[in-house]
Amino acid sequence: MKFITGKNQANRIRKNKHDSETKLRAFAFMEQDELFAAVSSSPTGLTGGEAEDRQDEFGKNIITAGLKNTPLHRMREAVVNPFNIILLFIASVTYFTDVVAASRPDYVTIIIILALIVLSSLVAFLQSQRSNAAAEKLSHMISNKIHAWRDGKLVEILQEDVVPGDIIHLSAGDMLPADVRFLTVKDTFVAQSALTGESNPVEKFSDMKNERTDALTDVKNIGFMGSNIVSGSATALVLATGNDTYFGAMAETLSGDRAKTSFERGVGAVSGLLVRMMLVMLPIVFLINGFAKGEWPQALLFSISIAVGLTPHMLPVIMTSTLAKGAVSMSRHKVIVRTLGSIQSFGEMDVLCTDKTGTLTEDRIVLEKYMNLRGEDDARILRHAYLNSFFQTGLKNLIDLAIINRAVQNGDESITENYSREDEIPFDFSRRRMSVVLADKTGKRQLITKGAVEEMIGISSFVEISGQVLPMDETTRRSAMAVYEKYNAAGLRMIAIAQKNEVPESGAFNVADEKDMVLIGFVGFLDPPKESAKAAILTLKNHGVRTVVLTGDSEGVAAKVCGKVGVDTSILLTGRDVEKMDDAELIKAVRTCDLFAKLSPAQKERVVSAFQAAGHTVGYMGDGINDAPALRQADVGISVDSAVDIAKETADIILLEKDLMVLEKGVIEGRRTFGNIVKYIKMAASGNFGNMISVMTASIFLPFLPMLPVQLLTQNLLCDFAQMGMPFDSVDDEYVRKPRKWETKSIKSFMAYMGPLSSIFDILCFAIMWWIIGANKLALAPLFQSGWFVFGTVSQVLVIHMIRTAKVPFFQSRPSRPLLISTVLVAIVAFVVGFSGFAIGIDMMPLPASFLPWLALILAGYFLCAQMTKRFYAKRYGDWL
Missing domain, CATH: 1.20.1110.10 (Calcium-transporting ATPase, transmembrane domain)
Known part of the structure; x- marks a missing residue:
C-alpha cells in the first residue's frame, strides 16, 4: 500500500470526503424511483447472483484506508529498525577498515554482521506473522450480521458481504453496515457520535425533510457506516460500502491513537x-x-x-x-480477545461490573404469572401482552419470546388473525415501555402498552378492577403497587400491561399518545439463577476480583437473584439514588455497595466511572444496547458473541459462552x-x-x-x-x-x-x-x-x-x-x-x-x-x- 504524508495526504482525505459527500447529497434528494435506478436496485432488493457480481466489483464491505497491518508493512518494520541501521553502519565502517584499508582483506566480520541482520529481521518478521495470524484467526471467530432482502426473502448475512443496492432491515442495537438511504422508518433514532461527537441520538426519516444547507451528518434520510440504531426500526437502501463510505473517506482522520493503558505508559x-x-x-x-x-x-x-x-x-x-x-490460550477457554492490549487490563481488573440477566441467571426467561390488579390469574392479561409482543416489529427480546411461547402453549395464537397492526411506538431506555396500535376487523382501534411498572403507572389515569374502569387515585394506585411489590419481592420480574380505546382515527402515533392509559394487570417472569454463578463469584473473589451487579431490573428481583448467588445485598442503591448523588458521594458509595438496580444506561456508565475514580481497574460485562456506554467507559469491555452489534463492537473481549466461570479462566x-x-x-x-x-x-x-x-x-x-x-x-x-x-x-x-x-x-x-x-x-x-x-x-x-x-x-x-x-x-x-x-x-x-x-x-x-x-x-x- 502506498503511504502518503503531509500536505498530499490532507488533500487526498479532503478529496475523498468531498466525493463521498457529493454522492450522498445527490442520493438524499432523489425520489425513490430515481434512487433505485441510480443504484440499479429495486424495492425487493437484489438476487444472490447480483450480490455476487457486485461483491466482485466493489469488494468486501471492509474499511482498509490507512491499513498498516500488511505483510509488507510487517517486513519493513522487521528490517528497518534502529538495531539493523546501527549494524549496517558498523558493517560499512568494518568494510573500510578490514577490506579497503587492510593489506589482507578480511570479510569474516562483515559476513557475520550481515548474517545477524538477516537472522534478527527474519525472527522479528516470523514472530510478527505468527502474532498477526493468531489475531486474524480469533477475529474470524466473532462476526456481526445483518438482515438483507435477497431473492425476495429476508436473510441473515455477514456485514462484510453487504453490497450497494442491498435492501436491509435494521432494528435497535444494529450497527449501520454501510451508508444508506432510509426507505421506511418507525421512531428511528441513530447514534452518530463516532462521526459527529454528539452524545444525543438523532431521529431519521424516510421522506426528504432535508435542506441543502444542512451539514451532511444532519441530512434526515441518510445513515452512515459507524453509527448504530438506538431505538425504533427501519428498512434502508445501501448506497456505499467499505472505503467508498463517508466513514471510509474519514478513516485516516478518525483512527487516532487510543489513550494508553497503565501498562503501555x-x-x-x-x-x-x-x-x-x-x-x-x-x-x-x-x-x-x-x-x-x-x-x-x-x-x-x-x-x-x-x-x-x-x-x-x-x-x-x-x-x-x-x-x-x-x-x-484465552480462546481455548472460549474468551476471544479483540484488542491484544486489553489482555493486561483483563489481568489487572479488580472490579467486575456485570448485568444480571444471562450472567447470574440462566438467560431463559419463563412467564410464570399473568394476573389482574387483584393478583388473580387472568387469561385476558396474557392475550393483551401477546398482541403487543407479536405485532411489534423491533428487536424481540427474551420477555417478548416468553410471552409468545406461553400464549402458544395456551392456544391463544389464533387471536392475531382478528387484528392488524396500524402503528407502533418502539421501546427505548428512557420510557422503558413499548406500544402497538391495532385495529380489529370492524376497524376499531386499540393502543396496547407494556413496560416497567412505575413508568406504566405514570402514564395511566385509570385502572380496571373486576371489569370496571376506575380513576387512578391514591387507593387504587396503592392497591396495584401492593400486588406488584408482593410478587417482585418473591423474585418475579414484573411487567405492567395497559390499554386504551380512545385512539385517533388516522395519522402517525407517537410518545404523546401514551397517556390516559387504563392499567389492567401484570405479567411476571422468572429467570432462575445459574448453578455455576455462586461458585464463579467466589472464585473471582479468591482471585481478588470483586463482582458488582449493575442492572436495569427492579430492586426486588435483583436482590433475590443476587442473594442466591453470593453477591452482597446488604446495601442496594437504585438509579434514583445515584441521580441524587454528586460525584464525591457516588465514589464513596461504590466502596461498599455491590448491587445497583433500576439503572439507566447513563447511570451504569457513571457508576463505572466512579469505580475508576476510586482507583479500581474496572471490567464491564454486558450484551445489550443499554450496556454500550458502560462498555466504552470501562477499562476492559466484555461482551458475548450473542450480543447486539453495538455491544460487540464496543467490547475489547468477547466470550463465546455467557458464564462467569469462563471469565475467571480468562482473568x-x-x-x-x-x-x-x-x-x-x-x-x-x-x-x-x-x-x-x-x-x-x-x-x-x-x-x-x-x-x-x-x-x-x-x-x-x-x-x-x-x-x-x-x-x-x-x-x-x-x-x-x-x-x-x-x-x-x-x-x-x-x-x-x-x-x-x-x-x-x-x-x-x-x-x-x-x-x-x-x-x-x-x-x-x-x-x-x-x-x-x-x-x-x-x-x-x-x-x-x-x-x-x-x-x-x-x-x-x-x-x-x-x-x-x-x-x-x-x-x-x-x-x-x-x-x-x-x-x-x-x-x-x-x-x-x-x-x-x-x-x-x-x-x-x-x-x-x-x-x-x-x-x-x-x-x-x-x-x-
Missing part, C-alpha cells in the same frame, strides 16, 4: 529510562576508550555497539508474541500474560543497568576493549534468542491469585538490586581472566574477550531463570519447555564458540579448559547471591515480580 517509561541512560553512557564510553586506547574509530564502534545492547529493541517482539500467545490467563511481559522488562532493565556499570569499569581500567563490536552484537543476538521462549513460559500459581498493576517504581528498585549484582560478577570474571588466566596484555585481548563473551552470555541465560520466579528455579518452579530449550541451546552455542575454533570467526581466541572450573564457580556464586538477593527483595517489598 509503564513500558514507555522504562524504555525511555533505558534509552536516556544509553544516550548518557554512549559519549562517556566513547571518550574514555578514545583517550585511554587512542583508537577513536574502534572506540566509536564499541560505544555504538554498547548502545545497541542497552536498547530494549526486543521489547516489541516479546510483548506482541506474549500477547498473541495469551490471546490464543488468570491475562495475569499469566502480564507476568511473562514483566519478567522480560525486569530482566532487560536490570541486565542493561548492570552492563552499563561493567562496561564503565572495564573502559577505565583495561588497556583494550573488553569486547569488540561484532562480539557484543553476536552476544546480544544470542541473548535475544534465549528470551524467545519467554512468551510461552509458565507462571507461578501464587502470582495469578491477585490483580497485577504496572508499577514503574518496582522496575527501578529491581534495577537497583539486580543490576549492580550482575556487575560484581562481571568484574570477578575480569579479575579471573586478568590474573588467573593471564589475559593481561594487548596481544591476549581476544582471550580476555572470549572469557567475558562466554560468561556474559551464560550468566544472562541463567538470570532469565532467576528472575522468572520468586521460588528456587528448576527445583520449586520449572520453566516451560520452549524457554528451557531456547536458553539451553544458547548456553551450548556460547560454550561451543568460546572453547573452539569458532571463536576465531569473531576475532576471539579459544578458551583453555582451565577456565571451566572458574566459570562454574562464578556462575554458582552468581546463582546463590541472586537467590539471597531475591529473598531479601521480596521480604522488603512484599513481592518479587
Whole structure:
C-alpha cells in the first residue's frame, strides 16, 4: 500500500470526503424511483447472483484506508529498525577498515554482521506473522450480521458481504453496515457520535425533510457506516460500502491513537529510562576508550555497539508474541480477545461490573404469572401482552419470546388473525415501555402498552378492577403497587400491561399518545439463577476480583437473584439514588455497595466511572444496547458473541459462552500474560543497568576493549534468542491469585538490586581472566574477550531463570519447555564458540579448559547471591515480580 504524508495526504482525505459527500447529497434528494435506478436496485432488493457480481466489483464491505497491518508493512518494520541501521553502519565502517584499508582483506566480520541482520529481521518478521495470524484467526471467530432482502426473502448475512443496492432491515442495537438511504422508518433514532461527537441520538426519516444547507451528518434520510440504531426500526437502501463510505473517506482522520493503558505508559517509561541512560553512557564510553586506547574509530564502534545492547529493541517482539500467545490460550477457554492490549487490563481488573440477566441467571426467561390488579390469574392479561409482543416489529427480546411461547402453549395464537397492526411506538431506555396500535376487523382501534411498572403507572389515569374502569387515585394506585411489590419481592420480574380505546382515527402515533392509559394487570417472569454463578463469584473473589451487579431490573428481583448467588445485598442503591448523588458521594458509595438496580444506561456508565475514580481497574460485562456506554467507559469491555452489534463492537473481549466461570479462566490467563511481559522488562532493565556499570569499569581500567563490536552484537543476538521462549513460559500459581498493576517504581528498585549484582560478577570474571588466566596484555585481548563473551552470555541465560520466579528455579518452579530449550541451546552455542575454533570467526581466541572450573564457580556464586538477593527483595517489598 502506498503511504502518503503531509500536505498530499490532507488533500487526498479532503478529496475523498468531498466525493463521498457529493454522492450522498445527490442520493438524499432523489425520489425513490430515481434512487433505485441510480443504484440499479429495486424495492425487493437484489438476487444472490447480483450480490455476487457486485461483491466482485466493489469488494468486501471492509474499511482498509490507512491499513498498516500488511505483510509488507510487517517486513519493513522487521528490517528497518534502529538495531539493523546501527549494524549496517558498523558493517560499512568494518568494510573500510578490514577490506579497503587492510593489506589482507578480511570479510569474516562483515559476513557475520550481515548474517545477524538477516537472522534478527527474519525472527522479528516470523514472530510478527505468527502474532498477526493468531489475531486474524480469533477475529474470524466473532462476526456481526445483518438482515438483507435477497431473492425476495429476508436473510441473515455477514456485514462484510453487504453490497450497494442491498435492501436491509435494521432494528435497535444494529450497527449501520454501510451508508444508506432510509426507505421506511418507525421512531428511528441513530447514534452518530463516532462521526459527529454528539452524545444525543438523532431521529431519521424516510421522506426528504432535508435542506441543502444542512451539514451532511444532519441530512434526515441518510445513515452512515459507524453509527448504530438506538431505538425504533427501519428498512434502508445501501448506497456505499467499505472505503467508498463517508466513514471510509474519514478513516485516516478518525483512527487516532487510543489513550494508553497503565501498562503501555509503564513500558514507555522504562524504555525511555533505558534509552536516556544509553544516550548518557554512549559519549562517556566513547571518550574514555578514545583517550585511554587512542583508537577513536574502534572506540566509536564499541560505544555504538554498547548502545545497541542497552536498547530494549526486543521489547516489541516479546510483548506482541506474549500477547498473541495469551490471546490464543484465552480462546481455548472460549474468551476471544479483540484488542491484544486489553489482555493486561483483563489481568489487572479488580472490579467486575456485570448485568444480571444471562450472567447470574440462566438467560431463559419463563412467564410464570399473568394476573389482574387483584393478583388473580387472568387469561385476558396474557392475550393483551401477546398482541403487543407479536405485532411489534423491533428487536424481540427474551420477555417478548416468553410471552409468545406461553400464549402458544395456551392456544391463544389464533387471536392475531382478528387484528392488524396500524402503528407502533418502539421501546427505548428512557420510557422503558413499548406500544402497538391495532385495529380489529370492524376497524376499531386499540393502543396496547407494556413496560416497567412505575413508568406504566405514570402514564395511566385509570385502572380496571373486576371489569370496571376506575380513576387512578391514591387507593387504587396503592392497591396495584401492593400486588406488584408482593410478587417482585418473591423474585418475579414484573411487567405492567395497559390499554386504551380512545385512539385517533388516522395519522402517525407517537410518545404523546401514551397517556390516559387504563392499567389492567401484570405479567411476571422468572429467570432462575445459574448453578455455576455462586461458585464463579467466589472464585473471582479468591482471585481478588470483586463482582458488582449493575442492572436495569427492579430492586426486588435483583436482590433475590443476587442473594442466591453470593453477591452482597446488604446495601442496594437504585438509579434514583445515584441521580441524587454528586460525584464525591457516588465514589464513596461504590466502596461498599455491590448491587445497583433500576439503572439507566447513563447511570451504569457513571457508576463505572466512579469505580475508576476510586482507583479500581474496572471490567464491564454486558450484551445489550443499554450496556454500550458502560462498555466504552470501562477499562476492559466484555461482551458475548450473542450480543447486539453495538455491544460487540464496543467490547475489547468477547466470550463465546455467557458464564462467569469462563471469565475467571480468562482473568488468570491475562495475569499469566502480564507476568511473562514483566519478567522480560525486569530482566532487560536490570541486565542493561548492570552492563552499563561493567562496561564503565572495564573502559577505565583495561588497556583494550573488553569486547569488540561484532562480539557484543553476536552476544546480544544470542541473548535475544534465549528470551524467545519467554512468551510461552509458565507462571507461578501464587502470582495469578491477585490483580497485577504496572508499577514503574518496582522496575527501578529491581534495577537497583539486580543490576549492580550482575556487575560484581562481571568484574570477578575480569579479575579471573586478568590474573588467573593471564589475559593481561594487548596481544591476549581476544582471550580476555572470549572469557567475558562466554560468561556474559551464560550468566544472562541463567538470570532469565532467576528472575522468572520468586521460588528456587528448576527445583520449586520449572520453566516451560520452549524457554528451557531456547536458553539451553544458547548456553551450548556460547560454550561451543568460546572453547573452539569458532571463536576465531569473531576475532576471539579459544578458551583453555582451565577456565571451566572458574566459570562454574562464578556462575554458582552468581546463582546463590541472586537467590539471597531475591529473598531479601521480596521480604522488603512484599513481592518479587
